[in-house]
Amino acid sequence: MMTAVHESVLDAIGGTPLFRLARLGAGIAAPIYAKAEFLNIGGSVKDRAALSMVLAAERDGLLKPGGTIVEATSGNTGIGLTIVGRQRGYRVIAGVSDKSAPEKSDILRAYGAEVVLATTAVPAEDPAHLFNVVQRLAEEIPGAWLANQYDNQANPDAHVRTTGPEIWEQTGGRVTHFVAGVGTGGTITGTGGYLKDTSGGTVTVIGADPESSMYGGGDGSPWYVESIGHFLHPGTVEDRWPKAYRADVVDVFERVPDRESLLTARRLAREEGILAGPSSGTAVAAALRVARGLGPDDLVVVLLPDSGRSYLSKVHSDAWMRQWGFLEEGDTLRHLLDGAGPLVAVEADATVGEALEALHGAPGGVAPVVLARAARPFGVSAAEVVGAVSREALAAALADGGAKPGDPLGPLLGPALPTVGVGQSPDEARAVLGEAHGAALVLVDGRGAGVLPRAALAHG
Template sequence: MAAVHESVLDAIGGTPLFRLARLGAGIAAPIYAKAEFLNIGGSVKDRAALSMVLAAERDGLLRPGGTIVEATSGNTGIGLTIAGRQRGYRVIAGVSDRSAAEKSDILRAYGAEVVTAPTNVPQEDPRHLFNLVRRLAEEIPGAWLANQYDNPANPDAHIRTTGPEVWEQTGGRVTHFVAGVGTGGTITGTGSYLKEVSGGAVTVVGADPLSSQYGGGDGSPWYVESIGHFHHPETVEDRWPQAYRSEVVDAFERIPDREALLTARQLAREEGILAGPSSGAAVAAALRVARRLGPDDLVVVLLPDSGRSYLSKVHSDDWMRQWGFLESSDGLRPLIDDAGPLVTVTADATVGAALEALGAAPGGVAPVVLARTAWPYGVSATEVVGSVSREALAAALADGGAKPDDPVGALLGPTLPTVGVGQSPAEARAELGEGHPGVLVLVDGRAVALLDRAQLAG
């Protein structure tokens, strides 16, 4: 008989495990997915949200008529809104401008007030999302900032619920637990419980975007929402979440965006599980781990949220092509293979240094980037801040508008249009239009080549 609850909050937790029989075919170790998208708010964050609200009430931080404020990529805000509205609070969710639009729509549907702010700026920047919500919490009487990144009630939710569920559901047979790392609460809480109850026998593996700093990346942007640790090159003090305890994680599997996104799509098409991109990253990591194991091992991978929040992104063929995650036979791959290395100019370069770099740029045009990264395919498209041309710089030097030692930043042109490697030359020409000297081609969301009009004319 199905359970009967007096409140939707009573339905948080108790999510099932599904064996990934198709994706795990031919692998000796069984892989079971914990379906956290079946929580009432659609994600694992319902657990932490309810835990944080109850703890704040218990500690006198949240009182009747109060306001819950939080910075969120979406899921924690949804959980806080459900819990908060059920218990009579106003909820203000600060959402990253990089989050899927569906998440803001869902937040509003549940009754949250949504404000949007950037996260791709230095942490000290007053425009940063975290600084925005802190100001709101200080200015609004009776407001409480949930602060999921540093709130101990976040990992505690998983010590009390998620970990015990995994142990009970597997009859204590789980040997490896795999999860993404965002705030760190889920992997810290669940992992620490499983380690303790198993006498240290359970191995905890973090699934991390390739460029995330948790697993040793350079901190440059990636396209899988809700996990990883980003580091803006101009950030002065890099603060890591207190909810994350690095000693709980035994190893990381660093997953490229393309592998994560395509695995999320496979989950839907082969396993009947419509999950988000961070679930794709976690399953990709779990598959890697399981291939190294035997039949006596058992892998549990946590699927954080539903793919319904990402229909405009990972589950959209158009979006995947536009950002260079899907390729096609009539795409731009042959043209970029012939284009040569992408020439870039950093935003802090001088006019003289930029002119020297532009000597090797086809058409004398190059994108200006915030910082060059160690990424094997090129610079991050999200770090492109404009463009610069040899013609414009030479003219500025000739008429005295600039000197060779001046910063190039004052002479930036507009950001060049972008197309994905899977798009056709005709689509690239359409983006080029009449006013741009070239288009940037993206592979896995990062600029790898610049194609000018002559290269696209064929």
């Protein structure tokens, strides 16, 4: 068979195949096909948006010869922009979240980007927030253009022109359900919108979303699947949603817990031979749910955004999965956790008196202190913990007059408890405690599930 010959790697963006998920979909009447976007030249669906945004910026005179491309990215859009930008002679600066897998920053540098790490775990208005850091860079550098994938209409337009038509042609117009995650919203808006318009409204569009993401109705607290969902820091004043996202395109959301997403991504590799990232796990988990309720005349297409090669240190690492409480095999802490009392958490804006009252029933008299949030139906994420407090420390401060019951808790806050995953062994937990700590916060699916004092681990 003749293979394609291209004059540039940019000509190889798009045209990705569909693979039937025969093993994961065994016993399900409706066929499920995966759109393998990790086979784009930069390893993700974001190559399409990157090329579209750069070409549009050139046409509009926003990006000129010798210019600089600046973007905030969890990794994939930055990689696409770097490949496209360097091919077309631009300097590229990628602002990357410090929560992103380190492999992504390494890949960006390999392609020639300058990487600036910044946090997203602060209110959106904080000058240190990643988006504000890149905004300042774009304003300060002569000839710089901020790609702004979240609001750039060339992002969804890429999928109206390429991804949607490809799926329609590849399925011979038989596609009935399209499943994709929602990050910037560009992929699901463009692809889903095209499929709906072309089918006369018969294609159903399903958003695959982390359980706590706000897109699907969660509380906005942190999750562990990268490049997907809508996070809301409790201190954020104005919650802005991307302009690249059209909520009316999505018919229904499937809200997928992190463990289900991560384990499904691992199954993709082991059962289907597809090494994909964690957001692909979210999308496939959602597609399997949807397909189980359909018949043989239906056809589900699920989009796999990126490669698992960028997550070898995370979802595809047994050690990482155990450390964060997503994998439980062999000798684990589960038996100790089941015997412990319920987790008692104190919010950071509590008073000393309120904290002491909450700690009355805390195991070991120690509690994690977490960022204030009106409700946490999914539990306390490890990312929200800002410190720890003990019953003894509070009682002593009240007794010696160092604090009053109505005083703020902040000045008495100690370091955060060390964390161990429920999938780790008692020996591993004791090693984490060392000699310096009296208790550990045990994580199940990345969220606090209990506090184990040293004494409990001594007999584990």
